[in-house]
Amino acid sequence: MVPFAGYEMPVHYPTGIIAEHLNVRTQAGLFDVSHMGQIRITGEKTPEWLETLLPTDIVGLKEGAQRYSFLTTETGGILDDLMVYRLRDEYCLVVNAANKDTDVAFLEENAIPGIEITLNEDRALLALQGPQAATALESIAPGAAKLGFMQAAEIKVADRPCFVTRSGYTGEDGFEISIDRISVSELASLLLTLEGVTPIGLGARDTLRLEAGLCLHGNDIGPDTTPIEAGLQWAIPACRRSGGERAGGFPGAERILSEIEQGASRVRVGIRPDGKAPVRAHAPLLTPDGVHVGEVTSGGFGPSLSAPIAMAYVPASLSEAGGTLEAQVRNKTLSVTVCGLPFVPHRYHRKP
């Protein structure tokens, strides 16, 4: 167990990180992600107001739809990344544990009359991820398997009312289940009895998201990186970009929209070390002639690839896949190759 954002969290269960990781890729894994912040926002003007803080199409967000988004800073950095979904006329933001208090404070500072913001501390969150997640969940939550990727619904799971979204942080098909905290322990125990489902700790959560090329706020993204540097422009729809119906109007829009048009000067890339030694966060990256050009932001071992993998920021001119750089690890330089992301293809359940 380790302390994490004020919670005691398991790094791994007895089978170890590699076995847990592979079980999510081949069967299903259960994650207790109750440390994440669930922020409920209500009030008639919520969609218009949220668009003043998020570069997302919230006005057009249909009931039961979910989007990936981020709170941005005045300089175009990422204050936090989050999921937002709509159920009836309530909007729920799922934010990083370490940022939930500052996120709520930021939302409240920027609130307008009629908007109500609640950090929903009476709700817990479980993630069920992997190719067998849908079959497992459907067996105790009829209707869950009908959801498409990035859809949300109020569904009874083992007869308890839950908010279920088809999303996650592993690159696999799967669900996140928001349930009242009194019932969560019983539900977790029940989910673990389902075929193929095993418990997963923080260690495999990190290796899974790294292989899927997903950012960890505080490592790969933060107030000093823009969404465009991070390669997250796909999360900013046409209606919020230059020339769109509701272009800009969120903090840092000027820089972010200009980077969409002109490109960022540095970008997030995948890194494959040529040898077997892992290259971890903060390792400097150099050109073969020794010029410092960037830094690794996350790195370790990818169990599905049985190889070390990493993510880093490099100048756009060096971001092409196949380029060779050197990583400084301890007192050695290790040859690494720039590559695209993700390392392991996503297998989300997209409806035809």
Place this chain on the structure above:
Amino acid sequence: MTDLKFTAEHEWARLEGDVVTIGITDYAQDQLGELVYVELPEAGAQINAGQEVVVIESVKAAGDIKSPVNGTIIEVNSALSDEPEKVNEDPTGEGWFYRVRVDSTGDLDSLMDETAYQDLISSLD
């Protein structure tokens, strides 16, 4: 009781003649989790007690292994390059790291015997 001696950094040492075999303990491998990379020194290298001679990386973290003795490395367990998991599976057997011809077997006198080491790790839990 085993014939192993132990350091407070969770290494074991086995003396045979003037050659010492070095590895990490079961407690250490369990704390580190699954090893994915082991960087060994070169045979023939002269090493001093306290010098970092092995780097190990688990899925979770990287760690350095310091030599408990002075001497000359005569052999390394090169099988660990392809199968670092041997350290987890058999830390005091097939998971050994290297063998040193020691300058003085007296280097081992300050190490713990198994009883003292078991007392140490039970005080850590």
